[in-house]
Amino acid sequence: MSSMEEETLPLSIIHVNKSIVFTNRFHILIHSIAICFLFYYRLCFFFQDSKTRETPLLPYLLVFSSEIFLSFLWILDQAYFWNPIKRTVFPERLPENDKLPHIDVFICTTDPTKEPTLDVMNTVLSAMAMDYPPEKLHVYVSDDGGSSITLNGMKEAWKFAKWWIPFCTRYRILCRCPEAYFSDSENDSDDLTENVEFVADKRIIKEKYEAFKEGIIRVKEDQDHFGDTASITSQNHPSIVEVIQENSSGEIEQVKLPLLVYVSREKRPSHPHHFKAGALNALYRVSAVISNSPYTLVLDCDMFCSEPASARQAMCFHLDPKISTSLAFVQFPQKFHNISKNDIYDSQHRSAYKVLWQGMDGLDGPLLSGTGFYMKRESLYRNYKIKDTDFELQEYVGTSNEFIKSLKQNSTPNIVDVGSALPIEETLILASCNYENGTKWGIEVGFLYGTVCEDVHTGIMLNCNGWNSVYCDPPKPQFLGNSTTNLNDLLIQGTRWSSGLLESGLIKICPLLKCPLRMSLLYRFCLTYITIFPLYCLPLWFLAIVPQICLLAGVPLYPKVSEPFFYIFAFIYVSAQTKHLFEVLSTGGTLRTWIIEQRMWMIRSIACHLYGFLEFLMKQFGLREASFMPTNKVKDEEQTMLYQMDKFDFRTSNMFLVPMVSLLTINIFCFIGGIYRVLFVGELDKMFIHLFLMAYIIVVNYPIIEGLVIRKDKGRISPSVIVTSNVLATIITCVFYPLLRKV
Ligand SMILES: O=c1ccn([C@@H]2O[C@H](COP(=O)(O)OP(=O)(O)O[C@H]3O[C@H](CO)[C@@H](O)[C@H](O)[C@H]3O)[C@@H](O)[C@H]2O)c(=O)[nH]1
Ligand SMILES: [Mn+2]
Numbered sequence: 001m002s003s004m005e006e007e008t009l010p011l012s013i014i015h016v017n018k019s020i021v022f023t024n025r026f027h028i029l030i031h032s033i034a035i036c037f038l039f040y041y042r043l044c045f046f047f048q049d050s051k052t053r054e055t056p057l058l059p060y061l062l063v064f065s066s067e068i069f070l071s072f073l074w075i076l077d078q079a080y081f082w083n084p085i086k087r088t089v090f091p092e093r094l095p096e097n098d099k100l101p102h103i104d105v106f107i108c109t110t111d112p113t114k115e116p117t118l119d120v121m122n123t124v125l126s127a128m129a130m131d132y133p134p135e136k137l138h139v140y141v142s143d144d145g146g147s148s149i150t151l152n153g154m155k156e157a158w159k160f161a162k163w164w165i166p167f168c169t170r171y172r173i174l175c176r177c178p179e180a181y182f183s184d185s186e187n188d189s190d191d192l193t194e195n196v197e198f199v200a201d202k203r204i205i206k207e208k209y210e211a212f213k214e215g216i217i218r219v220k221e222d223q224d225h226f227g228d229t230a231s232i233t234s235q236n237h238p239s240i241v242e243v244i245q246e247n248s249s250g251e252i253e254q255v256k257l258p259l260l261v262y263v264s265r266e267k268r269p270s271h272p273h274h275f276k277a278g279a280l281n282a283l284y285r286v287s288a289v290i291s292n293s294p295y296t297l298v299l300d301c302d303m304f305c306s307e308p309a310s311a312r313q314a315m316c317f318h319l320d321p322k323i324s325t326s327l328a329f330v331q332f333p334q335k336f337h338n339i340s341k342n343d344i345y346d347s348q349h350r351s352a353y354k355v356l357w358q359g360m361d362g363l364d365g366p367l368l369s370g371t372g373f374y375m376k377r378e379s380l381y382r383n384y385k386i387k388d389t390d391f392e393l394q395e396y397v398g399t400s401n402e403f404i405k406s407l408k409q410n411s412t413p414n415i416v417d418v419g420s421a422l423p424i425e426e427t428l429i430l431a432s433c434n435y436e437n438g439t440k441w442g443i444e445v446g447f448l449y450g451t452v453c454e455d456v457h458t459g460i461m462l463n464c465n466g467w468n469s470v471y472c473d474p475p476k477p478q479f480l481g482n483s484t485t486n487l488n489d490l491l492i493q494g495t496r497w498s499s500g501l502l503e504s505g506l507i508k509i510c511p512l513l514k515c516p517l518r519m520s521l522l523y524r525f526c527l528t529y530i531t532i533f534p535l536y537c538l539p540l541w542f543l544a545i546v547p548q549i550c551l552l553a554g555v556p557l558y559p560k561v562s563e564p565f566f567y568i569f570a571f572i573y574v575s576a577q578t579k580h581l582f583e584v585l586s587t588g589g590t591l592r593t594w595i596i597e598q599r600m601w602m603i604r605s606i607a608c609h610l611y612g613f614l615e616f617l618m619k620q621f622g623l624r625e626a627s628f629m630p631t632n633k634v635k636d637e638e639q640t641m642l643y644q645m646d647k648f649d650f651r652t653s654n655m656f657l658v659p660m661v662s663l664l665t666i667n668i669f670c671f672i673g674g675i676y677r678v679l680f681v682g683e684l685d686k687m688f689i690h691l692f693l694m695a696y697i698i699v700v701n702y703p704i705i706e707g708l709v710i711r712k713d714k715g716r717i718s719p720s721v722i723v724t725s726n727v728l729a730t731i732i733t734c735v736f737y738p739l740l741r742k743v
Contacts, residue, residue, distance in 0.1 A: 009090070009093050010090070010093075010320070011089065011090055011091075011093055011094065011316040011317070011319065011320045012087050012088060012089045012090065012316045012317060012320065012323075013087065013088050014085050014086070014087055015085065015086045015087070015088065016083070016084075016085055016362075017084070017086075020084065020586070021082075021083065021084070023582070024078075024081035024082070024084075025081075025082070027081075027575070027579050028078050028081065028082075030575065031074075031572070031575050031576070031579070032075075034568055034571050034572050034575065035071050035074070035572065037565070037568045038067065038071075038568055038569065038572060039068075039071075041559065041565045041568065042064045042067065045060060045064075054555070054556060055550075055555055055556060055557060056555065056740065056741065056742060056743055057743065058739060058740060058743040059546050059547075059549075059550050059555060059557060059740040060557060062542050062546045063542065063543070063546055063547065063557050065539075065542075066538070066539035066542045066543050066546075067539075069535070069538065069539045070536075070539050073529065073532075073533065073535075073536065075525070076525045076526075076528050076529035077525075077529050078525070079359065079363070079522040079523070079525035079526045079529070080355060080356045080358075080359030080360065080526055080529075081355075081359060082359070082362070082363075082522055083359070083362035083363065083522075084355070084358040084359045084361070084362050085358060085361050085362040086358060086473070087361070087470070087471070087472060087473075089313045089316040089317075089472065089474065090316060091309060091312035091313055091315070091316055093316075094312055094315055094316065094319065095319070097133045097136075098133075100132070100133065100136060100312075100315060100319075101136070101293065101294050101295055101315070101318070101319070101413070102136045102137075102138070102291060102292075102293035102294065102295070102413035103132065103136060103137055103138070103293050103295045103296065103297055103311055103374070104138045104139075104140060104283075104287045104291055104293040104295070104296045104297070104377075105127045105130075105137065105138065105139045105140065105258075105296070105297045105298075105299065106140050106142065106280060106283045106287070106296055106297065106298045106299065107120070107123055107124060107127065107139065107140070107141045107142070107299045107300075107301055108141075108142045108144070108276055108279050108280065108283075108298075108299075108300060108301060109141065109142070109143055109144065109145065109150060109301035110143070110144035110145050110234075110276075110279075110301075110630055111144075111145050111234070111630060112145055112147045112149045112150055112220065113634075114630055114631075114632050114633060114634060115301050115302065115630065115633050116633060116634060117149050117150055117153040117216050117219075117220060118153075118179070118213060118216050118217070119179070119301065119302065119482075119633060120141070120150065120153065120301040121153045121154070121156070121157040121212075121216065122177050122178060122179045122180070122304050123177075123299055123300075123301050123302075123303060123304045123305075124139060124141060124154065124157050124260070125157055125160065125161055125164055125176070125177065125178055126176045126177035126178075126304040126305040126306070127139050127258075127297070127299060127304075127305055128157075128161050128165060128257060128258045128260065129161070129164060129165050129168050129176035129305075129308060130176070130305055130308045130310070130311050131308035131309055131311070131312065132308075132311040132312065134165070134256045134257055134258045135256060135258075135415075136293075136413075137258035137259075137311075138258055138259040138260075138261070138287065138290070138291040138293060138416070139258050139259065139260050139261070140261045140263055140283050140286065140287050141154060141260075141261070141262055141263065142263050142264070142265070142279040142280070142282065142283050143262065143263070143264040144234065144264070144265070144267070144273070144279050145234040145264075146233055146234050146237040146240065146264040146267060147233075147234065147264075148223070149216075149219055149220055149223055150262070151240075151242065151262050151264075152216075152219050153216050153219070154244050154260060154262050155244055155246075156212050156215050156216060157212070157260075158244045158245070158246060158257070158260055159212070159246060160178075160208060160209065160212040161257055161260075162246075162255050162257065163204075163205055163208050164176075164178055164205065164208075164209075165255065165257060166255050167201060167202075167205045168308070170201075171192060171198055171201075173187070173188075174187070174307055174308070175187050175306060175307070176305060176306075176307075176308050177304040177305065177306060177480075178209050180304065180306065180337065180480070182206055182209060188202075234267065235267050235268075235269050236267060236268060236269055237264070237266065237267055238266050238428075238432075239263075239264065239265050239266040239282075239427075239428045239429075239431035239432050240262070240263070240264040240428075241261065241262065241263050241264075241286060241424055241427040241428055241431060242261070242262045243259065243260070243261050243262075243290075243422060243424070244260040244261065244262060259290075259291060259416055261286070261287075261290065263282065263283060263286050263427070263431060264431075265278070265279065265282035265431040265432070265433075266431060266432045266433045267433070268433050271433040272449075273433075274442060274449040274450075274454075275452065275454070275626075275628035276370075276447075276454055276628065277442060277446070277447035277448060277449055277451075277454035277458070278442070278447075278449070280298065280446065280447045280454075281436070281441050281442060281445075281446035281447055282430070282431045284296070284377070284380065284446055285398075285400070285403055285427075285430040285431070285435070286427040286430050286431055288377075288403055288406040288407075288430075289400070289402040289403055289405075289406055289414075289423050289426050289427060289430065290414065290416060290422055290423070290427065291413055291414055291416050292377075292406045292409060292412075292413050292414045293377065293413045294376065294377055294378065294411040294412075294413060295314070295315075295318060295374055295375065295376060295377065296374070296375050296377055297310075297311070297314075297372075297373070297374050297375075298370075298371060298372075298373055298375065299371050299372065299479070300370065300371040300481065301633075302481050302482040302631075302633050303334070303371050303372065303479050303480065303481030303482070304479065304480060304481075305478060305479055306337070306476075306477055306478060306479060306480040307476050307477070307478050309474070309476075309478060310332060310372075310374075310472075310478035310479065311374070313330075313472055313474060313478065314330040314332075314374035314472060315374075317330050317470045317472070318330065318374065318376065323470065326466060326467055326468055327376065327467070327468060327469070327470060328375065328376055328379035328380075328459075328462045328467035328468065328469055329368060329373045329374060329375040329376065329379070329459070329462075329469050329470075330373060330374045330469070330470045330471075330472050331357070331365075331366045331367070331368065331369055331372065331373045331469055331470070331471055331472070332372040332373065332472055332473070332478050332479055333353035333354075333357065333369075333372070333471075333473050333477070333479075334349070334353060334369055334370075334371060334372060334479070334481055334483075335348070335353070335477040335479065335480055335481070336348055336480060336481050336482065336483040337480040337481070337482070338482050338483060338485055339483060339485070340485070340643055340644050340646065342592055342593075342596070342646050343593070343596065344596055344643070344646050344647075344648065344703075345484070345485060345486075345487065345490050345596075345600060345643075346593075346596055346597050346600040347483035347484060347485050347490065348483060349483075350584070350587060350589060350593065350597070351583075351597070352369075353473070354587040354588075355583060355587060356526070356530070357369075357471045357473075358471065358473075359526065360471070360523070360526050361470065361471035363520060363522055363523040363526065364463055364468045364469070364519065364520065364523045365463070365468040365469030365470055365471065366469055366470075366471040367455075367456050367459050367460070367469075367530060368455045368456060368458055368459025368460075368462070368469070369455060369456075369459075370454075370455035370456075371455075371479070371481065372478070372479040372481075377411070378411055379462055379467050380445065380446050380447070380458075380462075381397070381407065381445055381446075382440075382444045382445055382465065383396075383444070384396060384397060384407055384445070390404060393407070395438070395439065395440075396439060396440050396444075396445065397439055397440070397441070397445055398430075398435050398436065398439040398441065400426060400429060400430055400435070402423055402426045402430075403426075403430060448461060450503075450508070450626070451500045451503050451504060451508065451626065452496050452497075452499065452500040452626050452627070452628045453496075453497060453500030453501050453503075453504060456500070456501060456504060456530070456531070457500070457504045457508065457509070460504065460509050460511065460515075460527055460531075461509070463515075463519065463523075463527070464509070464515050464516055464519065466516075466518070482633055484631050485639075485640070485643045486636075486639045486642075486643060486649050486651075486652075487648060487649055487650060487651075487652045487656075488649075488651060488652035488653070488656075489631050489632055490608075491604075491607055491608040491652060491656045492608075492629060492631070493631050494604050494607075494608035494609065494612065495608040495609075495611045495612045495615060496612070496627075496628065496629065497534075497612065498534030498608060498609045498611075498612025498613065498615075498616070499534075499611075499612040499613070499615040499616040499619065499626075500612075500626075501530070501531045501532070501533070501534060501612075502531065502532060502534055502535070502612065502613060502616040503616055503619065504531045505527075505528060505530075505531025505532040506531075506532060506616075507620070509527070509531065511524045511527035511528045511531065512524050512525075512528045515527065534605075534609035534612050534613055535609075535613065536601070536605045536609060537605045537606065537609040537610040537613055538613075540602060540605040540606060541605075541606065541610065541663075543693070544606065544663045544666070544667065544697065545663065545666060545732060545736060546736070546740065547689075547690050547693055547694075548666050548667055548670035548671075548690070548694060549666075549670065549733060549736045549737055549740050550690065550740055551670050551671075551673065551674040551677070551687055551690040551691065551694070552670050552673045552674070552677075552733075552737065553737060553740060553741045554677065554681070554683065554687075555740060555741060556686045556687060556690075557689075557690070558688075558689035558690065559689070560685045560686050560688075561684075561685050561688045562685055566688075566689070569689060580594060580597070580598070581594050584597065595700060598700050599700050599701060599703070602697070602700065602701065603660060603701075606659055606660055606663060607656040607657075607659055607660055608656065610659065611655070611656075638714065639651075642713075642715045647703075647711075647713075647715055648703045648704070648706075648707055648715065649715040650707045650715055650716060650717045650718075650721075651714065651715060654720075654721055654724065657717060657721045657725070658721060658724050658725050658728060659728075660704060661704065661708065661717060661721060661722065661725035662725040662726075662728040662729040662732065663729075664697070664698070664701055664704050664705070664708075665725055665726060665729040666729045666732060666733060667694050667697050667698055668698060668705075669729070669733075670694060671691065671694040671695065671698060674687060674690060674691050674694065675691070678691070704717070708722060
């Protein structure tokens with residue numbers, strides 16, 4: 001191939017699956033027609049003579065408004081299906097190593113008890129071992145816990161890296177996270193397992209790893225032994241920045257390792273620290289005066305690089321002149337290593353990473369997903385270029401001259417060598433509490449504050465400023481994380497997400513109304529949907545109570561089976577279900593996935609999205625402050641076992657369980673009452689849709705019934721919850737029954 005041809009070969013290409021696009025659009029067309037008929041049917045009600053109406057106004061209005069709201073969300077959701085795309089990258093066509101740009105890797109951790117240090121160090125090691133020139137890779141760890149355990153862990157990790165990285169490069173090991181590598185013997189190709197030298201080397205490295213692991217565990221135990229001061233110091237300590245380097249121990253000197261820096265920003269109880277966004281901004285400043293790489297990779301400490309290729313893959317976009325000018329970040333999907341076969345809680349978020357993000361990629365780009373993205377540093381500095389004087393710049397980004405100098409370097413990195421003098425004094429100031437006072441950090445510059453979904457919020461603001469993003473989902477997952485695999489963590493996380501998202505969607509960004517006009521309508525639909533979807537809780541609560549109680553009272557809300565409009569309702573149901581099934585099957589799911597997703601949609605909406613919504617309201621009225629409770633990453637044997645056995649673990653707070661169980665109880669009792677009615681009054685024709693709706697809810701939520709009446713193990717629903725839920729269900733029924741019948 002001539003060099004001319006080589007130059008013109010693209011670094012990435014886009015695929016559009018025409019038949020999927022056609023099916024999607026066709027479905028949108030017919031489903032919308034059916035929805036129009038439904039609205040026509042509902043509106044006709046208001047033109048009937050109010051004396052001959054069989055249905056009172058209140059329940060009718062409640063159900064109709066739920067349908068209107070569901071249809072609104074449905075319309076927004078269709079934007080994702082309009083133009084989904086996939087991309088393939090060709091890293092082999094990238095320029096030579098010496099022409100590749102520098103990358104800073106940021107890893108955030110916050111609590112050595114909830115986030116085991118060994119796992120964090122595995123993330124660090126896997127990032128250090130990426131397939132990228134080591135002198136161009138700089139790894140920064142932000143420790144919000146300010147813990148000596150983490151700092152010590154990094155020193156140990158550095159020593160182990162001197163063995164680990166050469167081993168990986170020498171044998172071209174694909175899995176560069178040591179824990180994952182050693183726990184799966186399938187990782188080595190047959191060629192390797194027959195290579196005597198390799199087998200011997202592997203044994204040595206494994207011994208080194210075991211020693212490293214023990215060292216880390218020992219330090220933690222010693223610390224626990226001497227009493228727990230960690231939670232006090234984590235909220236109150238000065239900034240600490242330390243470059244990890246080893247005074248020559250003489251073992252293997254010549255190995256070149258990426259720079260590794262420990263950063264713990266200053267924390268004072270009186271000072272808001274803005275959670276992960278605050279941590280990332282401190283890292284952006286500290287790294288700017290050390291390495292100042294033009295690109296940064298952000299990783300959560302519960303996610304490691306499972307393959308070493310992501311940096312080069314991301315560069316296929318960042319270095320492509322046709323794409324790069326307006327490209328802010330390349331997002332990789334979050335994939336997880338701890339998901340069971342049937343994934344009963346939909347912990348993998350299939351819909352987001354396999355459908356929605358692809359759909360957004362065909363428009364202006366996927367959402368920023370918190371971890372696994374390669375961000376162009378410059379894009380986060382926003383409008384610094386239009387600041388004329390140093391004074392203006394200081395008001396914008398703070399007073400550090402070193403930092404301002406880094407801005408003026410125009411994305412040229414600093415060449416740092418291990419051992420060379422680094423401006424540590426300056427970094428301590430940059431990581432201090434007061435540095436951001438009076439500046440635009442968190443307001444315009446860096447990751448934005450005031451929300452617990454800093455990722456989504458910052459990403460959307462970048463889009464509003466004219467940047468876009470790209471979704472890179474190669475066949476082999478490049479990052480693997482830990483997902484929440486028990487109901488309790490999942491609902492807590494869901495509550496946090498929904499309150500954060502609603503705040504962006506309804507107040508701070510409000511994509512439909514406030515995003516700039518140049519942004520396409522379809523993309524605004526996507527942004528609106530993703531930020532307000534927790535509001536599904538409202539129609540779902542109504543539809544779980546109103547038709548049920550109306551059935552008991554003999555008040556029909558839907559057309560009779562013998563009426564032609566019955567077929568409209570039936571069609572909408574079947575069409576929605578078929579569409580979902582098609583989508584699940586075409587993205588590698590099973591029939592089971594299809595049911596599980598609907599169940600989790602109901603459970604999430606009824607429990608955590610409602611609380612997220614309430615938390616959002618309370619925050620608006622100043623009754624509550626945002627809080628980011630990190631998810632628990634310590635494995636609990638018993639929980640894991642239940643999860644692996646596909647059994648729900650109902651050991652979660654009553655706050656979540658009681659609404660779920662109460663609504664299900666209402667459904668079951670109304671269903672029984674309804675059957676009785678049909679048998680003795682004979683209103684099957686009139687009440688069929690009611691009965692069907694309840695049967696659907698009950699069947700989908702079967703595991704809750706199992707937890708209520710069949711199971712005897714620890715993960716079942718406790719009798720106290722059952723009693724409370726029955727009381728609540730009775731109250732709801734007693735309040736609504738007369739209302740819905742008469743008003
Ligand atoms: O004050 C804090 C709180 C959290 N973190 C770090 O933030 C990361 C994410 O926290 P985690 O507890 O794992 O929350 P998840 O719900 O799993 O995180 C998801 O949701 C977050 C937004 O709510 C995003 O920031 C994450 O990237 C995304 O994976 C972890 O590395 C934490 O150590 C901090 O550094 N400081
Ligand atoms: Mn996490």
